[in-house]
Amino acid sequence: MSEINFAFPPALTGATSAAGGLTPHTLRVLTSLEGLLNPGQQLQAQVLARLETAQGQQLSLRLTLADGRSVTLDALTARQPELASGTRLQLTALSDNRLLIETPPGAARPLTRLDLPAGSLLQARVLSSTPAGNLQQIVAQLPDGRQLLLESARPLPVGSLLNARVLDDRSLQFIGPDARVQQLDLLQQLAGQFARQSPLSALFTALRALQGQPLPPPLQASVERLLNSQPSAAQLGDPRQLAAILRNAGIGLESHLATGQAGALDNDLKANLLRLLGQLSSFNPTTALQTPAGSLLLATLPTLARQVLGALGQRPERQPGLNFPLPSQRLEGLENPSLQLLLKLAAGAVARVQSHQLASLAQATTSAEGQPATVLQMEIPVRDLPTPVQLRLRGEDEPPGKRNAKQRARQWKIDLAFDMEPLGPLQVQAQLCRNQFSGQLWAERADTAELIGRELGELRRALGEAGLEIGELDCQRGTPPAAPAASLETNWIHVTA
Structure with missing residues (x-):
């Protein structure tokens, strides 16, 4: 940073007191400040003790210098305004052993509590x-x-x-600065992967169109393995099978590899996508796939500097990859896909899974109340469904003000998004804590919303038979409302590009 020049404050004029020309907003130090402070230098001080004398108030001050050192000295000031013990002052050094009080008493005292939402x-x-x-x-x-x-x-x-x-x-x-830089890098990678992603449903539609056509044996094996790994809707209703399906959703691939569990990846979605991508690349060697490192080019030096120097990270609603559910898009030419299109769709599907992985990490920093959170976001391609089921699990401890540490329970928030005929697109938001369940359903079709509304009693009964205490349970037409406005961000540096 360049040096900031300023003019020395002029000597104050106006009314004086009996304390040898002292004004109400200056101090006269009883010892020499030479070699300790230069005129114009700013510092902080705290009044340790006060004694009334014939010349005014004699104060014992603890000065905090710019280099962090603390110095205790005595000074005189006018009787008005009164400087009580414990008063904190912001001072500027003047000439002739005088200090100017920049924040005189009567100004607002330092806050001891904040009226800001948790998570701000x-x-x-x-x-x-x-x-x-x-x-x-x-x-x-x-x-x-x-x-x-x-x-x-x-x-x-x-x-x-x-x-x-x-x-x-x-x-x-x-x-800490390290955490901020890591969060910035994570958001940059998420932005890059999200820009390259394409829906999993597009790839599976194209692969099903290839069934029955002559393909090289290695490629045929990769296609069949990926298609056969799709679970059925009935399997999602079995707890044990559902647990296996979640483990194979691709978000734990790197963890399994790091712990030497490579043998358990035969049905892993991301592993099978990478196998298919490798087979397609071997048949089209002239095509260069984008690498994850390319997303780092999206970050510019001013952005990095702003983040490191103090601007707070991007708010979730400004980061498309953090929206749930991830959007779908319609692609043409899936009935008779070319090798080039298959390669593009496979690369986009891998980026789609990685977008879920990175979004899970980005959302797992802390909850809105500042509590540590665990987030698992994934997508499950299901046979006979036009689009995969998108799922987000978020676990966080109850806020500390409600219960003591031993009594706090884990709160689970479940978000679901799926599409099935004849119901159409549906989204579910549910919460589970201490065996208490509440949920909200949204249906885009009016007749579906009416049907679910009529069947909510049966759903409530089934959940009760499962041992849950049921709270609010409702269904509305449309889609869930947008996330609430981001909490207040207070920054020294604010740049809008």
Whole structure:
């Protein structure tokens, strides 16, 4: 950063007091400041003690210098306004051993609680960091000028920027620079994969069109393996088979390989897609597939600098790959696919699975309440369904304010999106916690919404027989409303490209 030049504050004129020309907003230090402070230099101070004298108020001050050092010295000031012990001041050094009070008493005191929604992201600049027993007492300033009074187990450099997430009205969670860079890299990769993805249904439609046609044996084996790995709708109703289907949805491929479970990947969706892609590439060597590293070119240096220097990460609604469900698109020419089209669809299907994997990681940082979350997002191609079933599982602990740590239970949120005839597109949002189940269904067709509404009693009965306590259960026509507006982001640096 370039140096910022400014003019020294002029000496204050106007009314004086009996304390030798002291104004209400200046201090006269009783020891020399030469070699300690230069005129124009800014610093923080805290009043440790106050004594009334004939010349005014004699204060014992603890100064926090720009390099983080603390110095204690005595100073005189006018009797008005009164500076009580514990008062925090922002000062600017003047000539003749004088200090200008930039934030005189009467200004707003530092906030000790925040009226912000849990999960909000904010940024503040550290003004002072002083020991207070085993903790550090920190004063930080928000971009709008308000100050926060914080306690931390470790000191923070004066002048540094801190990024934090609001846990509740009295707690913040610091976000380290490394975590921010990792989140940026994750979002960049997600943007690249999402741009290349294509629906799994398009690939399976094209592969079914190839059945009965002469194909090279290795390619034929890859096609048959992928088609045969599709479960039926009946299998989704069996708990054991459903568990196996979820394990084979492709999102755990890398984990299985890392733990030496390569033998369990015969039915893994992503593994079979990669096998098919390899076979197609061998028959079309002139085609160069895009690599995941190419997505990194989407990031520009100003974007990276903005993220690292303090702008908060992209909000979920601005990142298309984080929307649920992932959109479908209609493609032409699937009845008689060419090798070139098959190669494109296979590469797009792999990118589709990877979009789900990256979206799971991006959403698993913390919940809206700041609690650690586990997110599994996947897509399951099902025989006889026009589009795969999209599923998102999110598990998070109950907010800490509700129960103590031993009593807090795991909350599970389930999102489903699927399409079956004659019902048409359906979406489900459900919550499960402590055996209590509630859910909301959306049907795009009016007759389907009416049918489900009439059958909700039967659904409630079946869930009750399964041992669940049923809360709200409803069905509406349309699609779920958009996600709520992102929580407040408070930044020093804000750039809109």
